[in-house]
Amino acid sequence: MTSLNQYLKYFVHQYSLYDCGIAALAIVLNYAGKPEIADQLLTGNTAGADGVSLLKLRQLSDASGLKSRCVQMDISFLSNLDKPCILLVRKDAHLSHFIVCFGSVKRSKKNWFKIADPATGIILISQDELSQIWHDNAALYFEDLDKTPSKLRHPWFNLLKINGFKSVLLLIFPFMNICSTLLGLSVSWILQQGLNGSFTAHSSLFLSEILTMLFLIILFRNAVIYIRQYILIYVNSSVSKKLHINYLNNRKRPVSEIAGDSVTGIRKTLSDFQKIQQALSAFISVVVSDGVLVSFIIAGLLYYDSITGIINVIYLAVLIFTAFMKAPHAAAKNAVLSELSGSCEKGFIDENIQQVNENEQDKTISDSILKYREFHTCSKKTAVEMSKASFWYDAAGSLNIIIVFVYSLWELSDNHISYTGLMAAVIITLFVTSLVPRIINSFTLITEGALLARRYRDL
Secondary structure, three states: OOOOHHHHHHOOOOOOOOOHHHHHHHHHHHHOOOHHHHHHHHHHOOOOOOOOOHHHHHHHHHHOOOOEEEEEOOHHHHHOOOOOEEEEEEOOOOOEEEEEEEEEEEEOOEEEEEEEEOOOEEEEEEHHHHHHHOOOOEEEEEOOOOOOOOOOOOOOHHHHOOOOOOOOHHHHHHHHHHHHHHHHHHHHHHHHHHOOOOHHHOOHHHHHHHHHHHHHHHHHHHHHHHHHHHHHHHHHHHHHHHHHHHHHHOOOOOHHHHHOOHHHHHHHHHHHHHHHHHHHHHHHHHHHHHHHHHHHHHHHHHHHOHHHHHHHHHHHHHHHHHHHHHHHHHHHHHHHHHHHHHHHHHHHOOHHHHHOOHHHHHHHHHHHHHHHHHHHHHHHHHHHHHHHHHHHHHHHHHHHHHHHHHHHHHHHHOOOOOHHHHHHHHHHHHHHHHHHHHHHHHHHHHHHHHHHHHHOOOO
């Protein structure tokens, strides 16, 4: 097991600075095929201002059905371990941190450890790097954990389990999108066929009929768009109502206490609800709606010109697969950025800073500055990664258009297609490449919201 992507579906991002232990145990529970227990753990346990101890994690693990032991192990034993364990490390001189190790892999004759860090994501670190932070060799070892990870459904399925709306509405959106596109194409066809030649060649009655038909088509198309938006608003409103009312009815088991600060926790919960709504909107209006439209168009291309259709299918499959595999990592990055932003905001508006002595004030201000610098560095890296991804996606789209154009030009030179056929193939390919980036850019937002939807599904 050398690929890191296979662990992304088990990953859980920590809520606050002090609940890395809870998140680490949730990762192991997901791996063990206990996602429901992991979600209950995340929403029903308080980490407190000092986090949790290794002993507390063992107690929580035993209560969750995973027999575990607090142990000390050397790094050679860890490198040969073929199932996950939780390591207690030190990120700096003062702060302890929990990470999950999934064993090691040999690269360039060196051991690299597969680490799930609740603060940063799934990473590979060298043996030297791990030795520097794993001072006491303390770990939580799971005795009865299966070596083979359980099959966990992709987090996107969690969005479909939100029973705030009728599932049949998912079918309406792609149908309306296709209708809207066909109506737009019909306008172009009528203009091309009806006004072929000069205006003086047609009677005034014929022209008025053409204009009336255009008006009716455009009016109907706008009505379809309006109905689609109205249904989307209805879905969002229904989901929002379900989440908020159920949350208020379950305040006896408040999610907000995870961070140890009820006000901050409530804000975090409400922010999570908003992300779930945004993810659901993106899934319906972009992936389902535009995705079906792109599939419909490519199916037409395959029927019209199989080679051009296959070129577009390859382009679509490569980009969709790449973006789909990268989405959990990007979602974890966004969650880290969001958490850092919240920490910075709390540091800037902390009203208690005036109530402590001068030395503690200096320490609090210094910590806030360090958090802001970390946030600035993280946001810069995230922005650069997004820019690189957009560049490669756009480059792939341009290459796809060039390949289709060259192939169509070759077909035209052999008189296999007409000039109109060449232009149709290129324009349709251009239309596909304009929709695909919009679809894949929504994957990160959908994944982030879907992971949260799994966490709040019992509300």
